[in-house]
Each structure stands twice: as C-alpha cells, then as structure tokens.
Amino acid sequence: MPTFKTYMRILLAHRIYIIIYLVIISITGIAIGLSMASGSSQHFTATSSRVAIIDHDDSKLSRALSAHVAKDNTLVPLAGDKKSVQDALAQDAVSYLLVIPKGWGHDLMVAAGDKDTTPALEASVSYRSGEGFLVDQEVKSYVQGLYGSASLGGSQGDVVRTTDESWDKSIGVSTIGQRATPLPSSLLSAALFSSYPIFASVTVCIALLMKALNARALHGRRVASPQSPRERNVALVAACVCLALIAWAWNFGLQVTLLGRDAIARSPEQLGIVGLALLAYSLVSASVGFLVGQLGVSENAANAVANIFGMMLSALGGAWADLSLLPDALVAVAHFTPFYWAYRAIEGASAMRVVSTSSVLPLVGCVGVCTLFGIAILLVGIALGRARTRQLG
Known part of the structure; x- marks a missing residue:
C-alpha cells in the first residue's frame, strides 16, 4: 500500500498534464457534443413553392x-x-x-x-x-x-x-418501430472524440511515472528495499490501472451526465457497450504508457508519442472522420489499430435497432479485440522491462 501511494504521488506531481490532456481537451469534446445537441432540434417543414x-x-x-x-x-x-x-x-x-x-x-x-x-x-x-x-x-x-x-x-x-376522389384516397402505411432507442448523436461524437484525451493523458502520465521509477538511483533503492518484486509490480500495475480508470470515469461520466442522461433509462444496454469500449481503450492507453516508459524516453519524447500516436489512432479509428471517407489502404491499416475496434463497438451500439444476444455479442467481441491489443502491448513492455532490469542489475 505505501508503494502504491508513492506511485500515485509521482503521478500527481505531473498534474499539469492531467489538467491539459484530461480536463481541458475532454471538455472540448463535450462542447462539440453539446453543439450537436443544440443543432439537432430542427424539424422538417414542407416547402411552399x-x-x-x-x-x-x-x-x-x-x-x-x-x-x-x-x-x-x-x-x-x-x-x-x-x-x-x-x-x-x-x-x-x-x-x-x-x-x-x-x-x-x-x-x-x-x-x-x-x-x-x-x-x-x-x-x-x-x-x-x-x-x-x-x-x-x-x-x-x-x-x-x-x-x-x-x-x-x-x-x-x-x-x-x-x-379528386381518387387523388385524395391514401394508402394506409405504418412505421416499424425500433425496439431499441438510438443513442444521441451528441453522445456518440463526444465518446469518439474522447479517445484522444484518454490516450494522451494516460500514456504521458504513465510514461513519466515509469521514467522516474527506472532512473538508476531510484531503481537501486527499489531493488534494495525489503519489498518483494511481486509486490512492487502489483503496486505499479494498480497505479497504472487506477489512472486509466480515472481517465475513463472522467470522460464517460461527463458524457453520460451532460449528454446521455435520458439514455440511462432508455438505452442502458447501448450505453453500457459504449462505456465498455472506452474502458478497454483506456486500458490499452495504460499499456502503451507502460511500454513507452520502459523505453526510457525523455519527457518531451513522451509528450510527442502521446500526441502523435493519440491523434493517429483516433483518426484511423474513425473519431475525426467517417471511415468511408478514408482511402481503402488506410482502412486496411486501421484494422490493426486498437481504437478501430472500439469505434466499431461504439458505432454499433449507437445504431443498434434491436437489443438481442445476436446483436450484442459481436460488439462485445470488438471490445475484446481492443482489449487484446492492450494485453499484447503490456506483454511487450514487461519483456522489455525484464531486459532493462538485467542490464541495470
């Protein structure tokens, strides 16, 4: 527990990045969603020629x-x-x-x-x-x-x-109602936009935490402490997961509170899938931050990686523009990025017409694929960390 608290204090020492990447940029996404909500109240009126x-x-x-x-x-x-x-x-x-x-x-x-x-x-x-x-x-x-x-x-x-009698006769029509209420487009836009602040904030903060822990002087004191490596690693993973959960809760909580309060009662299943997809991507971001930290990059390099890769993954995933507007080659590349699968889950949940096992399982599968990206990146970071430990030892 004391080790975990120490790791959290190191993270809070870089609160400026949390404020910039997590708070300010997330509020920008909410503002985009609110602007779409205010513009979606238009009604069709017939034109008189x-x-x-x-x-x-x-x-x-x-x-x-x-x-x-x-x-x-x-x-x-x-x-x-x-x-x-x-x-x-x-x-x-x-x-x-x-x-x-x-x-x-x-x-x-x-x-x-x-x-x-x-x-x-x-x-x-x-x-x-x-x-x-x-x-x-x-x-x-x-x-x-x-x-x-x-x-x-x-x-x-x-x-x-x-x-006139024939002209006035009308054919009876009926509209097939949707069993599932669609999510608001404003919520969808804010959820997609939040991929960037989640990735940037989590990645850069964890990378700086790992940089501090891997410094030669601090690393020597950690190794010499009576605490077992297992306990230190558990505390480190807990700190990384905690930061990812904070970023997810902040973004998704704002989206639900300001843009999706009605969806809590009307579309709980779809809302849950959106939250699950963002949570998976938050954990992927934590894995990327862990990997970048193991590389021992500088603070400027960590910021560059967080921004460049954050924007690139969001763009390829469909957060900035619809994937149909991208060239086929980029769409093919997007399949090998984590947010593409989170995007498919979020978009599928937003457009879901009927809530059933057959419609929910494919979306959960997309979330699972996104999670697998995080696991693979984490394993690479662990392997790299062991190699660095042997070198420092």
Whole structure:
C-alpha cells in the first residue's frame, strides 16, 4: 500500500498534464457534443413553392387543375400579357408558371374518348430552384388522372369529381418501430472524440511515472528495499490501472451526465457497450504508457508519442472522420489499430435497432479485440522491462 501511494504521488506531481490532456481537451469534446445537441432540434417543414397560373380556358377541367396547383403552394398574381410573364421568369418571381390554353378542357375530353395524346400545357420552371420541377411533375400526374377519368365517359364535372376522389384516397402505411432507442448523436461524437484525451493523458502520465521509477538511483533503492518484486509490480500495475480508470470515469461520466442522461433509462444496454469500449481503450492507453516508459524516453519524447500516436489512432479509428471517407489502404491499416475496434463497438451500439444476444455479442467481441491489443502491448513492455532490469542489475 505505501508503494502504491508513492506511485500515485509521482503521478500527481505531473498534474499539469492531467489538467491539459484530461480536463481541458475532454471538455472540448463535450462542447462539440453539446453543439450537436443544440443543432439537432430542427424539424422538417414542407416547402411552399411560388406558382402563377394563367387560365385562358376557364373550363371545369382547367379550374380544377388551377385549384389543385394552388392548393399546397403560394399563388402569385400575374397578368397574362407576354411582358409580365417574361419579367416574372427573369426576376425569379415564381418557381413555376402554368399557362392553360383556350379549349384545353374540351380537347382533353376529346383526346380521352379517341385514345389520343393529352393536349399540351405551357409550363415554365425557374432556373434557380428545383421546386418548380416538382410542381411540374405533380401537374402532369394530375392531368393524367383527368385523362384517365375522362376515358370512362361522363361530363367534365364528373371527371373532376372522380379524379379528386381518387387523388385524395391514401394508402394506409405504418412505421416499424425500433425496439431499441438510438443513442444521441451528441453522445456518440463526444465518446469518439474522447479517445484522444484518454490516450494522451494516460500514456504521458504513465510514461513519466515509469521514467522516474527506472532512473538508476531510484531503481537501486527499489531493488534494495525489503519489498518483494511481486509486490512492487502489483503496486505499479494498480497505479497504472487506477489512472486509466480515472481517465475513463472522467470522460464517460461527463458524457453520460451532460449528454446521455435520458439514455440511462432508455438505452442502458447501448450505453453500457459504449462505456465498455472506452474502458478497454483506456486500458490499452495504460499499456502503451507502460511500454513507452520502459523505453526510457525523455519527457518531451513522451509528450510527442502521446500526441502523435493519440491523434493517429483516433483518426484511423474513425473519431475525426467517417471511415468511408478514408482511402481503402488506410482502412486496411486501421484494422490493426486498437481504437478501430472500439469505434466499431461504439458505432454499433449507437445504431443498434434491436437489443438481442445476436446483436450484442459481436460488439462485445470488438471490445475484446481492443482489449487484446492492450494485453499484447503490456506483454511487450514487461519483456522489455525484464531486459532493462538485467542490464541495470
């Protein structure tokens, strides 16, 4: 126990790195998540297009068509002269202009009876927007409805009534609900971003701890002490794990408290997988710090390794940009990095639609792969430490 406390005091002596890497950078990730949360409250609203209708026919069919076009759009009054039409299109006063020629209704009834083509309409679409094109497609669909109803016979009034009844009929649809509530995108962004502060803070602090312990003078006093090597090693591992747990608890605790409080009740399984993935990556970071410390690097070198490798692993893992945006060669390399597997677990938990054994086990397997990276790195560090001990001895 006294040895463990000594190791923790050495770690706290480098508190400036804890403040910079762990506290400040972690808060940056939370700020990113909060900004996404504030921007995710947008709601869809249908766009009302600006349309103008010039009806030279004034038949029941043309009036029905005019009413249908004006129903869900903003009707712009427009004179029927050529100059007004040209000015409206040139100045983008309307997105869609419909001109119904004289005799159009009668010609459509005749064409439907003779199985001929529908009479043409004069339509103009604004060059600045795609809204007019969508209105034009709806106009053509409604005209085809009039044509189909007219082919059955009856007066223009009957054709309009039949077409409107058919148009207003809706097909019953239902939405398949998700049994699992998705995690907030803000929480996902903060969790992915936290890979960098976790790695940087844990790696640099443990590396500096190992540097202090491996100094020749301190190493000699440790070896000469009555404490067994096993007890010293257990205390060292406990100190490294403790720092990794502190970094994990700080980051994940902030994320849950500020961004995922609702997910505790709604999505506990997914939230647990995210926390497990970050915990595994924290332990990997501790293993990397242990290895770097065994190499006996300087303080500046430890900072360089923590920053460069921290950013590189986060980038390859998908924390900075979606992996689909990366070249195939980099994606292939990413498979051999620990955070790639943690990323797969976090993303899979966020997108999980149904909580079941078949959906959870693959994500737990990804966390396991990430943990294996940490074990392998730790074994390399232990082997290197034994070699250094024999040299110093």
